[in-house]
Amino acid sequence: MSDTGLKPGLAAVSVLGGMFALGITDNFVPYISETGSLWQFHMLRGALAVILLAAVAAAGIGVIRPLRWKAVMARSLFPASAMLIYFGCLSVLPIGVVVAGLFTAPMFVLLISVLFLGERVGKVRTGAVLAGFFGALLVIQPDPNALDPVAFAPIVAGFLYAIGAVVTRLWCADESTIALSAGFFGTLAVFGAVGLLLLPAGGPEGFDGFVARGWVPLTASMWFWIAVQAVGSIIGIGLIFRGYLLGEAGYVAVFEYSLLVFASFWAWVLWGQTVGPVALAGMALIAAAGVVITLRTDEAMPVRAVKVPDDGI
Known part of the structure; x- marks a missing residue:
C-alpha cells in the first residue's frame, strides 16, 4: 500500500467505529451468560462467523482458503484461547477490567520479541512495559490475603494474544485476513464443541455458571444475541481492517485503545458498572504504554484484529 493512498482521517474514523461496535457487542454477553453456556456460545457464534466470512469470500471480497493450512490452524490456537478466556471473564468481571487485561498484549509482544527473537529495546519502550504492567496491577488491585486467580485471567488472555x-508475523505473513479470521472463528467453534462434549448438559444457574454449563436449551432470545454478537464482531473487525488499509499501521493502532473507553461507557449505560479512580489510572497507564510501544515499533500490532497484508483484503 503506497503512502499516496493513505487517508488518516478516514482510517481513524473507521477504527473508532470498529471499536465502538466491539465495545457495545461485548457488553451484550451478559444477556447470554446468565442462562447460556460459554461453549455453546462459541460453537454457534464461531460457526455463524465462518459462514458469513465464506459468503464474503464467495462475493469476491478476499480469499478464505489459506496458503498453509497447518500454519493457520496452529496460529489460530493462541488468539482463540485468548478470546475463550476473554469472554469467560466477561460474565464475572467488569468489562473495563477484562479489556484492560487484553490490552497488555503489546507489552507481552515486546517481551517475547526481546527474549526469543533477539530484538533490542531502548529505555523508552522498557519503561513503557514496566508502566503498563504496573497499570495492570492497579486495575486488578490484588489482595495478598485473598488472591483471586480469576482477576489475573484477562492478563493471561493478553499473553496468549501476544503469542x-x-x-502471525512468523508463520502467516502472506495469508489473507479472511483466511486468518475464518481460522480463528473456526477454532473457537471447535473449542466450543469440545467443551460441550466434556461438560454435562445444563449446569449451575446465574452468571457464574456460564463457563461450567454444557448444552442448554436455546431460546429465541439466545439465538438473537448470539447472532448479534457474530454480526457485530464481523462488522467491528471489518472496520478495523478497513482502517489499516486506509492509514499507516503505527498511527491507526493507537485508536484501538478507544475500546477501553467504549467498553466501559456501554458497561455503565447497560449494566451500571463503574470503574474506580485507581482502576481508571491503571487503564490510562496501560493505554499510554501501548501507545508508546506502538509508536516506537516499526511494525504495529493490532489488538482486536489480525495484521492486514499490504496488498489489502
Missing part, C-alpha cells in the same frame, strides 16, 4: 501476534 498469536508474534506467530
